Amino acid sequence: MSTLNTIGILIVIVFSLMPRILVASSNKININVEGDQRCFSTNGIPDHPTGNFPNRGNPHKITEQEVYLCITTSPKKKRTVTPIRGTLGIAINGVQVRANTAGS
Secondary structure, three states: OOHHHHHHHHHHHHHHHOOHHHOOOOOOEEEEEEOOEEEEEEOOOOOOOOOOOOOOOOOOOOOOOOEEEEEEOOOOOOOOOOOOOOOOEEOOOOOEEOOOOOOO
16 A cells, blocks of 8 residues: 555544544534425534635635525426526535635
Protein backbone atom coordinates (compact mmCIF):
# COMPACT_ATOMS: atom_id res chain seq x y z
CA MET A 1 0.00 0.00 0.00
CA SER A 2 1.36 3.41 -0.90
CA THR A 3 2.04 6.10 1.68
CA LEU A 4 -0.68 8.26 0.13
CA ASN A 5 -3.27 5.49 0.51
CA THR A 6 -2.21 4.93 4.13
CA ILE A 7 -2.56 8.64 4.91
CA GLY A 8 -6.02 8.71 3.28
CA ILE A 9 -7.17 5.74 5.36
CA LEU A 10 -5.85 7.35 8.54
CA ILE A 11 -7.71 10.59 7.76
CA VAL A 12 -10.97 8.66 7.32
CA ILE A 13 -10.41 6.85 10.62
CA VAL A 14 -9.63 10.07 12.50
CA PHE A 15 -12.74 11.83 11.16
CA SER A 16 -14.97 8.84 11.90
CA LEU A 17 -13.67 8.66 15.49
CA MET A 18 -13.84 12.43 16.05
CA PRO A 19 -15.69 13.18 19.27
CA ARG A 20 -19.23 14.54 19.00
CA ILE A 21 -18.03 17.74 20.74
CA LEU A 22 -16.33 18.86 17.53
CA VAL A 23 -19.59 18.57 15.61
CA ALA A 24 -21.55 21.80 15.31
CA SER A 25 -23.75 21.60 18.39
CA SER A 26 -25.98 24.52 17.40
CA ASN A 27 -27.59 22.66 14.46
CA LYS A 28 -31.39 22.90 14.53
CA ILE A 29 -33.80 21.31 12.06
CA ASN A 30 -37.51 20.59 12.34
CA ILE A 31 -39.43 18.85 9.53
CA ASN A 32 -43.25 18.73 9.59
CA VAL A 33 -46.02 17.88 7.16
CA GLU A 34 -48.68 20.58 7.13
CA GLY A 35 -51.54 19.64 4.83
CA ASP A 36 -50.03 18.96 1.41
CA GLN A 37 -46.71 20.66 2.28
CA ARG A 38 -43.50 19.35 3.87
CA CYS A 39 -42.05 22.26 5.84
CA PHE A 40 -38.48 22.73 7.04
CA SER A 41 -37.58 25.09 9.85
CA THR A 42 -33.82 25.37 10.36
CA ASN A 43 -31.01 27.65 11.42
CA GLY A 44 -28.83 26.53 8.49
CA ILE A 45 -25.94 25.38 10.70
CA PRO A 46 -24.55 22.00 9.56
CA ASP A 47 -24.35 19.04 11.93
CA HIS A 48 -20.70 18.37 11.08
CA PRO A 49 -17.40 20.23 11.39
CA THR A 50 -16.78 22.84 8.70
CA GLY A 51 -13.76 24.60 7.32
CA ASN A 52 -12.42 27.78 8.89
CA PHE A 53 -14.35 30.85 7.75
CA PRO A 54 -13.75 33.60 6.97
CA ASN A 55 -10.63 32.80 4.98
CA ARG A 56 -8.74 34.20 2.01
CA GLY A 57 -11.06 32.49 -0.51
CA ASN A 58 -14.32 33.24 1.32
CA PRO A 59 -14.64 36.36 3.49
CA HIS A 60 -17.95 35.29 5.08
CA LYS A 61 -18.38 33.57 8.42
CA ILE A 62 -20.91 30.83 9.10
CA THR A 63 -23.80 32.27 11.09
CA GLU A 64 -27.26 31.11 12.04
CA GLN A 65 -30.12 31.99 9.72
CA GLU A 66 -33.85 31.82 10.12
CA VAL A 67 -35.03 29.50 7.34
CA TYR A 68 -38.62 28.36 6.83
CA LEU A 69 -39.20 26.50 3.58
CA CYS A 70 -42.15 24.39 2.40
CA ILE A 71 -42.43 22.11 -0.63
CA THR A 72 -45.31 20.07 -1.94
CA THR A 73 -45.67 16.46 -0.90
CA SER A 74 -47.11 15.68 -4.36
CA PRO A 75 -44.73 17.12 -6.98
CA LYS A 76 -45.81 17.02 -10.63
CA LYS A 77 -43.56 16.89 -13.66
CA LYS A 78 -43.93 19.88 -15.99
CA ARG A 79 -43.55 19.83 -19.77
CA THR A 80 -41.21 22.82 -19.73
CA VAL A 81 -38.12 23.69 -17.72
CA THR A 82 -38.65 26.19 -14.92
CA PRO A 83 -35.51 28.05 -13.81
CA ILE A 84 -34.96 27.84 -10.07
CA ARG A 85 -33.86 30.96 -8.22
CA GLY A 86 -32.93 30.80 -4.58
CA THR A 87 -33.06 27.51 -2.74
CA LEU A 88 -32.65 24.46 -4.95
CA GLY A 89 -32.96 21.96 -2.14
CA ILE A 90 -32.40 21.35 1.52
CA ALA A 91 -30.31 18.62 3.13
CA ILE A 92 -31.74 16.54 5.97
CA ASN A 93 -29.40 18.41 8.34
CA GLY A 94 -31.12 21.71 7.40
CA VAL A 95 -28.44 23.23 5.18
CA GLN A 96 -29.82 24.84 2.02
CA VAL A 97 -28.54 24.04 -1.45
CA ARG A 98 -28.30 27.37 -3.25
CA ALA A 99 -26.53 26.77 -6.53
CA ASN A 100 -26.39 30.43 -7.63
CA THR A 101 -24.42 31.67 -4.63
CA ALA A 102 -20.71 32.02 -4.08
CA GLY A 103 -20.86 29.40 -1.35
CA SER A 104 -22.17 26.62 -3.59
